[in-house]
Amino acid sequence: MAATTPTATAGQAIEEVETDLLLDAVYRLRGFDFRDYARGSLRRRIQNRLRAEKVHTITGLLDKIIHDASCMDRFVDGLSVNVSSMFRDPGFFRALRAQALPVLRTWPYIRIWLAGCAMGEEVYSVAIALEEEGLVRRCRIYATDINETLLERAREGIYPLGLMQRCTQNYIQAGGSRSFSEYYTAAYNNAIFRPALREQIVFAKHNLVTDGPFNEFHLILCRNVMIYFNQRLQDRVHHVLYESLANFGMLGLGAKETLSFTPLEGKYEALDAPHRLYRRVI
Numbered sequence: 001m002a003a004t005t006p007t008a009t010a011g012q013a014i015e016e017v018e019t020d021l022l023l024d025a026v027y028r029l030r031g032f033d034f035r036d037y038a039r040g041s042l043r044r045r046i047q048n049r050l051r052a053e054k055v056h057t058i059t060g061l062l063d064k065i066i067h068d069a070s071c072m073d074r075f076v077d078g079l080s081v082n083v084s085s086m087f088r089d090p091g092f093f094r095a096l097r098a099q100a101l102p103v104l105r106t107w108p109y110i111r112i113w114l115a116g117c118a119m120g121e122e123v124y125s126v127a128i129a130l131e132e133e134g135l136v137r138r139c140r141i142y143a144t145d146i147n148e149t150l151l152e153r154a155r156e157g158i159y160p161l162g163l164m165q166r167c168t169q170n171y172i173q174a175g176g177s178r179s180f181s182e183y184y185t186a187a188y189n190n191a192i193f194r195p196a197l198r199e200q201i202v203f204a205k206h207n208l209v210t211d212g213p214f215n216e217f218h219l220i221l222c223r224n225v226m227i228y229f230n231q232r233l234q235d236r237v238h239h240v241l242y243e244s245l246a247n248f249g250m251l252g253l254g255a256k257e258t259l260s261f262t263p264l265e266g267k268y269e270a271l272d273a274p275h276r277l278y279r280r281v282i
């Protein structure tokens with residue numbers, strides 16, 4: 001017992017050094033800063049990359065990403081967790097319709113930012129809710145992500161048809177009032193979302209770690225992104241989001257994310273705390 005603890009500790013210390021060097025290299029060569037991502041989930045994803053690239057050590061992976069640009073691309077793609085679904089957490093979308101959309105209606109022109117939009121599932125969900133509330137024509141939706149490959153998929157708006165049954169259930173639970181299949185055409189096992197839904201959407205790359213505010217918004221959703229960040233990085237992102245909100249602009253977070261205990265907590269009031277919907281008041 002006494003012999004294993006120091007060895008394990010030494011092994012962990014070496015792995016930490018290797019991880020630091022790897023993340024430094026990615027930052028210096030590509031500008032992607034994963035250094036303040038939460039280490040637990042980062043470690044699991046790096047282990048996945050080791051297996052996928054068939055290398056045995058993090059130093060081996062470092063060597064490969066430095067000298068092989070496609071390996072670097074795969075690494076950056078593999079590090080982002082992009083799990084999403086249409087009307088994910090239907091309760092959040094119900095709260096959005098009930099609490100946030102009536103407030104949005106009071107502005108003549110509405111700017112919305114979806115930060116960390118993955119493959120666009122959330123963006124199409126928001127566009128559908130806005131359309132049903134008769135608001136979409138007054139909106140400009142900026143959908144951003146760090147990952148270009150995901151953004152390309154989001155722009156296409158094509159998803160496996162097999163997922164639509166689950167999405168339809170979510171849509172109904174989220175308060176959808178039409179037939180969900182109105183929004184897509186089925187072809188070759190795919191659901192191709194109506195291009196008209198994209199008319200008000202701008203897809204663009206934005207890195208929450210290194211980029212700052214780029215406009216002033218009435219609604220920002222940044223859901224299930226900060227759970228992968230450490231406290232320092234979460235604080236940075238909260239500042240960017242706060243600085244990007246108009247007076248009385250609204251912020252939606254993921255189910256496991258909260259404004260409580262953040263330095264900016266006092267600058268918001270909860271519109272619907274259980275569903276992580278807040279409004280900037282100062």
Ligand SMILES: C[S@@+](CC[C@H](N)C(=O)[O-])C[C@H]1O[C@@H](n2cnc3c(N)ncnc32)[C@H](O)[C@@H]1O
Nearest residue numbers: 080081082083084116118146207208209223224
């Ligand atoms: C789990 S998905 C969340 C998708 C969607 N918001 C939702 O809740 O279903 C997290 C997304 O955050 C993106 N992401 C991770 N780090 C980021 C960063 N530094 N800047 C912008 N987006 C980032 C990932 O690429 C991924 O698409």
